[in-house]
Amino acid sequence: MADGSGEDWSGRIDTTTAHPARRYNYWLGGKDNFAADRESGEAIARVYPAIRTTALENRYFLQRAVRFLAGEANVRQFLDIGTGIPTADNTHEVAQSVAPSSRIVYVDNDPIVLTHARALLTSTPEGATAYIDADLRDPRTILDDESLRKTLDFNQPVALMLIAIVHFLFDEDKPYELVKTLVDALPSGSYVVMTHGTADLNDPAAREYALREIQAGRLKVDARPRSHDEVAAFFTGLEVLEPGIVPVTAWRNPVPEADRPPLVDTAMYGVVARKP
Structure with missing residues (x-):
């Protein structure tokens, strides 16, 4: 496998161990996954069928968040960390459909994502996109990357996108410090967008069942769900936009509430906040 540069990354791909990006691709009905990813995905689905x-x-x-930022908030720059395997309506596609001059930098550490870099680097003539092979656990490498500095102007607002990635940081990874390092680098008027897994919304019986499966070794845990208060702590000093830290289905959703999935089927908080 090679990315757009022709470089071969196949030696970095471990097909025997499940990877969050490939498992997510499997849940979304994609084909860029391996048996280990599918097995892990099905194990989680048995415990949480609504995954x-x-x-x-x-x-x-x-x-919805990107449309809001590119439209109402007039943001033209996006730093999307934990990009995942490209699918329909990626950040640059949504942003540039609203504002063609939008500039996007993607960051991921999965070589499978890297093989799709050409799809991610498609841009309108007015805008620009770039891709960085890096890990959220090393924010300085991201911030110091030449491609990032060439693509984004840190004298102007930037939207930091942390979509379904922070819950893969365990407490020993010092997630609050990592996120703060990134937020501190953003200029005033920037935004932080995050979705984060939580057990708050799960049915109590489902939580107990999951705990038994984990204790029995039948379910491997590679994520750290956090409570509402724990998620809120990432946004200390920021202005959280209405409607606040809410289930992802409840954030500025035009679909009537009666037609949305029940909250127990969407165990993820979503939040958009502005840096003063």
Whole structure:
């Protein structure tokens, strides 16, 4: 496999271990996944059958948030960390459909995503896109990258997109410090967009069942769900926009509430905040 530069990244792809981006691709009905990803996806689905609904609603939230930022908020720059495998309506496609001059930098550490870099780097003539092979756990590498500095002007507002990635940071990774490093680098008037897995919204019986499966070793945990208060702590000093930190289905959703999935089927918080 090679990315747009022709470089071969196949040696970095471990097909025997599930990867969050490939598992997410599987839940969304994609084909860029391996047996280990599908097995892991099905194991989670047995404990939480609505996981595919959560994945879809998370994607819809991203699209609504980007439309808001590129439209009402007049943001023209996006830093999307934890890009994932490209699918329909990626950040640059949504942003540039609203404002063709939008500039987007994608960041991911999965070589499968890298093989799709050409799809991510498609841009309108007025705008620009770039891709950085890096990890959220190393924010300085991201911020110091030459491609980022060439593509984004940090004298102007930037939207930091952290979609379904922060819950893969465990407490020992110091997630609050990592996010703060990124937020501190943003100029005034920038935005932070996050979705984060939570157990707050799950049915209590489902939580107990999941705990038994984990304790029995039948379910491998590679994420750290956080409560509403724990998610809120990422936004200390920022202005959280209405309607606040809410289930992803509840964030500025034009679909009538009666027609949305029930909250127990969307175990993900969504939030958009502005840096004063």
